[in-house]
Amino acid sequence: QVQLVQSGAEVKKPGASVKVSCKASGFTFTDYYMHWVRQAPGQGLEWMGWINPNSGDTKYIQKFQDRVTMTRDTSISTAYLDLTRLGSDDTALYYCALNYCSGNCYQIHHWGQGTLVTVSS
């Protein structure tokens, strides 16, 4: 069955960077887009961007354009989210989420368990 297993919680100081991983199994990793979505405490879900694991092409929302990098390692079916210059407002639960369909398909069918990133001095 499809599984997305994320790396563990992180505590970072303001200005630092964080890298969250998402190991996929149960499907062909390069066949489906992977999204990254976050939820700050008491706030709603926020889409950050996506990566095409086959080509490595990415799309980020403008808000994160200069701070985020989404990559993948197809040899180990793992996607990564890098976020730099962290601020307190980056404290959130970060999810990887799978677009488990092809073509004109913009649905998220499967989610990782979430990785809590806390930014605190």
Place this chain on the structure above:
Amino acid sequence: QSALTQPASVSGSPGQSITISCTGTSSDIGRYNYVCWYQHHPGKAPKLIIYDVGKRPSGVSDRFSGSKSDNTASLTISGLQIEDEADYYCTSFATDTTLVFGGGTKLTVL
């Protein structure tokens, strides 16, 4: 890119029907039939309940239905049940090839 607009909260009694609106623009909801709705119980992963405006994934109750008119999408839940109490989010594909989420609506079943 602005978030889609949803009411912060709605409420209803068991057995009743409620509708949650999701307002976007001509660059997202108004342009594409790629609206989704997710149900999110705190502490759990969000669950897809509607995709492509009004389609239900396998296993999702037919009490959930979706529609769209112009720049506004709607989710209707009929025959409210206690377990429907959750946060609900709409999303839409947008012209800049991004996804945009709504701010979320907290459904309270009284």
